[in-house]
Amino acid sequence: MSMRKMWVPRILMLGGLTLLAGCGREPRPVEVIQSRGAEGVALLIEREAGTGPYVESTAERFRVVASGEVIKSVRWSANAGVVEPSDERVTWTLPTAGTASLSVTVETESGKTAEGAFQFSVVAAPLASHSAIDTRPDVTGSSCDIAFDSTGKGHVIYTNDTHNSLWYASWDGASWTTEQIDGPGFNNGGVFVVKSQLVVDPVTGTPHVAYSKGTGNITNTTTRVGYATRVNGAWVREEVDSSVVMRFSIALNPAQAQQPVIVFTSNPSAGVKVATRTAANTWSTVTPSTSIHALTSDALFDATGALHFITHQSASGYVSQYLQVLRGSTLESFALKTSTSAPWLATAWGPDSHLLALSNGISEGEWNAIEDITVGTPAASSTRRVSTVDYKYASSALAYGGGKPVVVLRNGTALTLGTTDAQGFWTYTQLGTVEDNSRPSVAIRPTDGVPHVCYQRDGKVTFQ
Template sequence: MLGGLTLLAGCGREPRPVEVIQSRGTESVALLIEREDGAGPYVESTAERFRVVASGEVIKSVRWSADAGTIEPSQERVTWTLPSAGTASLTVSIETESGKTAEGAFHFNVMAAPLATSNAIDPGPDVTGELCDLAFDSMGNGHVVYTNGTHNSLWYGRWDGTAWQTEQIDGPGFNNGGEFILKGALVVDPATGTPHVAYSKGAGIITSASLRMAYATRINGAWIREDVDSTPMGRMTIALNPAQAQQPVIVFGTNASGNVRISTRTAANTWSTVPFSVTNQVLTSDALFDSTGALHFITYQPTSTSSAAQSLRVLRGSAVESFPLKTIGVLTPWLSTAWGPDQHFLALANSINEGEWAAIEDITVGTPASASTRKVSAVDYRYGASDLAYGGGKPVVALRNGTSLSLGTTNAQGFWTYTQLGTVQDSSRPSVAIRPTDGVPHVCYQRDGKVTFQ
């Protein structure tokens, strides 16, 4: 029996139905083994638990063996730590109380671990990575921007598939216009690998400082920094317009009025900023362009009550189209977004209340947007921070619950399976992206005060 699948490993948080694997032998006693609390593929170095059952018989004694990996037998059960990727076999021999004997050999396709071993992107002495943003270009190179919390600066890293090289984008400086940085957002031109970064900068007490919108890009090995807009700002997102030669566009919310502004880079160090025509809105999601150049993002309108209306906004030129979403609390989380196939706009809430069923929106965007349809789904019972990507025909999510980080994707039945990634920093936010050259998801996050990649 070949047990290999193409999904990520499942490390179940809740008990799952057992996977029953039947023997194909000719013995008079039919043997089967049950994979306990397992789902998805068999991944190298994973400890899998099995139980043997003999049809219509009471088992008297059991002997387990494997051709690779290590086993820890315990009568009718065994824990098998899987070997390296390839085909591996688990064999069980039994004797029943009635004196019958039987043997079954079970064969499995073992996958390589879907994620690389974690390593610090920036191993220096400073605290880094409370916020990070990860992306890949079409050649498989990794790009990340991350905060340095010790000195309130913004840094960039580039990964060639083996090692990270890091450099500073902005921060406190001498006679170079550098200022303190609170956060940054990254988007990468997939064809050229050119990073484009939107970030907030300013001075004063961070919680009350008047921060301004800024932009940086890396050209010929040097960072070009530009001021975008002097309006005090809060939330922000950046996207590249494929219909305009990957022109950078920054969408950001203003602090005082709760309105949204849209800034377009029309030339080097030249930005055209216009207010969003729908007033009294709060920006709540990453922005995405479709292939025609229509800009998509989500906002909500504050009210004096305990709820507010949330809407998808689609900008086609200067025309604004809208599609109503769910009613939410006034304090709404940020939504990570990703394109699925066939104009599916996916939006994942950064955090949820326990048991919230509408954590992810799957919006099939219509033309006009008012003709859109939507489905909402649960992702996990609880989590405090998250990020979303889409690739290989399925969504991938990074979920932080307290100090525990997991990677989730869906199996053939559409249920979420979870791979535990270990301990991370509480209150930090992970970022997930899928490397296009091999389809492997990777994450950046903060562990032990360091920005980390896995």
């Protein structure tokens, strides 16, 4: 680490602190740099109530001291993060991972001034150690979905692969509680579950689940879409539509009191359908367009109640993708890309109407793994940028928080968490070995900004 210094007569210069967490040494909370001025006055900076690495989103407190001088005024600033000055002290909420700078200018009662800039190596928030969510003997978690509510409570749905059933788990910050949602049962309407997706009301913490279910050969049976929610401590299951379901996604409409809406494709020639829950066990299904499109992404509402999802249309061996925006009964479209494949796209909202869409899997070196779509009104006025994420991966999930995207990528049996640094480059954290052909999920806990993932390890649904 280096810090630029400029010396002039009767100027006291505050020296640099080495705060590089990745160097394997504990950072020193206080370091005194002597002045080269004639008065021999020394200044020092102290880190208060903090040890170890500097972790993003953490509020750190510092104090500046002038040896032999009375401080008259202090000015604090930083190139990133949030600074809350209080005379000689400052609280600095650290920015995202990367290099950040904190500066201070001091004026003493005797009329002397000093200034300095300090470089910090800020590291990503650490993940919790992994633990099995469901420890029973069954194989669980080939697919899972994780979400948090505004209180930081964790919610996960996952498959019991031994019995083709669907389960829910809640986390209070210390332990998991598991409950069955659907699966094979006796005289209770329970059937086999194939796929599922979870959304959570951020305020009430109520989980809402869409899933495909049916009987017969799981690999090729026809399935229909079901819905479940937790009411007064018990799971309520509902039939949504009698049509065959291929792909589906569930979203909550914030403009309609978090009303559940399920978007699904029954078959490509039938187009995309939108089912809205108008009352308990009552669903209204519409087909917004007669065009032959198939759903290929998670659905998301914006704050105004406009529904966003991505579809694909096949022709002559190529697949054309479109962003679809349903505003009331009007469907608007924006063309994305044309390629030979149509992977599922995980979506997340970034700031300022930016919709991020991440391909579930990519071939080696595919350049358009993630779409950054600035949604316009109408949708045809939208713009897009495409970026790489990693050289290749087989399954992925996406979240956004703390001013940056977070992805989890599975390549064979290796699982990686990816975030961006201050320059926008991806940084990768290896999470260890997972089951091949499994699907992970990622979400950011709003109370501390830490990303968490669920995945399958050693045949168990696992949380980290």
